[in-house]
Amino acid sequence: MTTKHEQILQYIEQLEVGQKISVRRIAKELGVSDGTAYRAIKDAEVQGLVNTVERVGTVRIEKKQRSDIERLTFAEVVNIVDGNVLGGRGGLYKTLNRFVIGAMKLEAMMRYVEPSILLIVGNRDKVHQIALERGAAVLITGGFDATDKVKQLADELDLPVISSSYDTFTVASMINRAIYDRLIKKEILLVEDVLAKDHKPTYLHVDDTVARFHDLVRETAHSRYPVIDESERVVGMVTAKDVMGFSPDERVEKAMTKNPIVVTPKTSLAAAAHEMVWEGIELLPVVSDQRRLLGVISRQDVIKSLQYMQKQPQVGETIQELSFRGFEETKDRQGQMVFRGRITPQMTDSLGMLSTGVLTSLMTEAALRMLRRLRRGDLTVQNFALYALKPIQLESTVEITPRMLDMGRKQAKMDIEVTLDNQVVAKALVTAHTIDR
Numbered sequence: 001m002t003t004k005h006e007q008i009l010q011y012i013e014q015l016e017v018g019q020k021i022s023v024r025r026i027a028k029e030l031g032v033s034d035g036t037a038y039r040a041i042k043d044a045e046v047q048g049l050v051n052t053v054e055r056v057g058t059v060r061i062e063k064k065q066r067s068d069i070e071r072l073t074f075a076e077v078v079n080i081v082d083g084n085v086l087g088g089r090g091g092l093y094k095t096l097n098r099f100v101i102g103a104m105k106l107e108a109m110m111r112y113v114e115p116s117i118l119l120i121v122g123n124r125d126k127v128h129q130i131a132l133e134r135g136a137a138v139l140i141t142g143g144f145d146a147t148d149k150v151k152q153l154a155d156e157l158d159l160p161v162i163s164s165s166y167d168t169f170t171v172a173s174m175i176n177r178a179i180y181d182r183l184i185k186k187e188i189l190l191v192e193d194v195l196a197k198d199h200k201p202t203y204l205h206v207d208d209t210v211a212r213f214h215d216l217v218r219e220t221a222h223s224r225y226p227v228i229d230e231s232e233r234v235v236g237m238v239t240a241k242d243v244m245g246f247s248p249d250e251r252v253e254k255a256m257t258k259n260p261i262v263v264t265p266k267t268s269l270a271a272a273a274h275e276m277v278w279e280g281i282e283l284l285p286v287v288s289d290q291r292r293l294l295g296v297i298s299r300q301d302v303i304k305s306l307q308y309m310q311k312q313p314q315v316g317e318t319i320q321e322l323s324f325r326g327f328e329e330t331k332d333r334q335g336q337m338v339f340r341g342r343i344t345p346q347m348t349d350s351l352g353m354l355s356t357g358v359l360t361s362l363m364t365e366a367a368l369r370m371l372r373r374l375r376r377g378d379l380t381v382q383n384f385a386l387y388a389l390k391p392i393q394l395e396s397t398v399e400i401t402p403r404m405l406d407m408g409r410k411q412a413k414m415d416i417e418v419t420l421d422n423q424v425v426a427k428a429l430v431t432a433h434t435i436d437r
Contacts, residue, residue, distance in 0.1 A: 003231075004032050005290065008040035012049055012060065018093045018158070021050055021058045043289060046266075051075040051093070061093040072096060072178060074137055074160045077118065080178050081139070081164040081171050086146045087154030088137070088161055096137065101172055102127055110134070118175075120168055125150065132159050141168045191272055192265035194302065195286055195295045203228050203293060204238060204252050211248035213238060213255075226285040226293055227256045233291045234262055237283070262287045265294065273302045274380055277410060278433060323347060323358055324365045332401070337373070339366050339400040343392060354392035359426060360384065362400060363416040367430045370402040371412055382411075383431040390425040392418075398425070 008026060026037040041058060044050045051073060052058045061073055075092040078085060100112045102121030113119055115135030121127050123144040131138050132153050140146060143165035154161040164171055202216060203226045217223055227236035236256030243255045262285045263272050272284055276299045286295045327341030347358040364381055392398060398420050405413040411433055418426040
């Protein structure tokens, strides 16, 4: 039996794209409390079914596939630029293919204006109108308004006209940053990416007997199953080892491991892999926010997916990778790996000294790069102890030397040393756990 929360999500999913949603309307139509409706709408927003825009409300949008994650909806653009919707609210759910800055003469500008783009332009009424007629949405910078004729046309065509108080350069930078962040997210595999959508997981109920467990083993050839209660919430895991010594008539509840480790669809695959390796788990239940069973992932599923992603080209760079971009790898006289680079203004604090956060990122990246050379697989830093001995000022050229202290099958310990003019200015002890691919 589905819960009220799930009924609301199913109701929202069946709504027409572009339709407005409100807590009061859902509460009235489905006979639920305002609190239940509010929580379900927020969950729908997390799932990408709706988008909330200030001064407009919550709008049903088309859920984007993984391949389209870098494309923004106009509703998301409104939130990014802190904008005000002047017209065309019915088109907020639409996505933009790209944006164009209208900083040229009208004739030249129109060569780049086409359907599904966002034209970023200032207070130019004629440009606004022609852009809408060509199927483009309009973002007016500088906080300017649009004419009534433009607003009416936007409503008729369901093409948003947005006003933002920021200047053109700032607006373009904000949108570009949002798209770039999406590209980085696209590279990060989540549990939902490997979870079989059309495969119902095999599970046991708390009232099932050990004999039922043995029946499932013969039917599926598996030996691990999640255990659920009457509300379909995961309350345990049971394995062949757990049921040893129990008679066939005993309830599974007595043999199972209670409160097992679980993951959600939004858990990163790397985090799930770390849990599996570190805890010695072969199977993880995937649950909803209410801990209801959605599926299971095995260690084999995780390893195969990570191996696949390792072969894919990288698109976006994280802050840690950007900070390390100016460093080059060399060798010292003993053949030890050394990373040498200059401290740029972006790396410093308000006093012109290397920021502690950036220093930590540089040393962590050096450690991980050395570990990747020594063995195949991904790693995650578990502990980091930093000892900053002397300040490092702007434009200094430093050397980062990682040294291996101990490396086992699951764990590695390293000593990281930062030197400036042959003097040690910072040291760190790093412990990393490996995630085999």
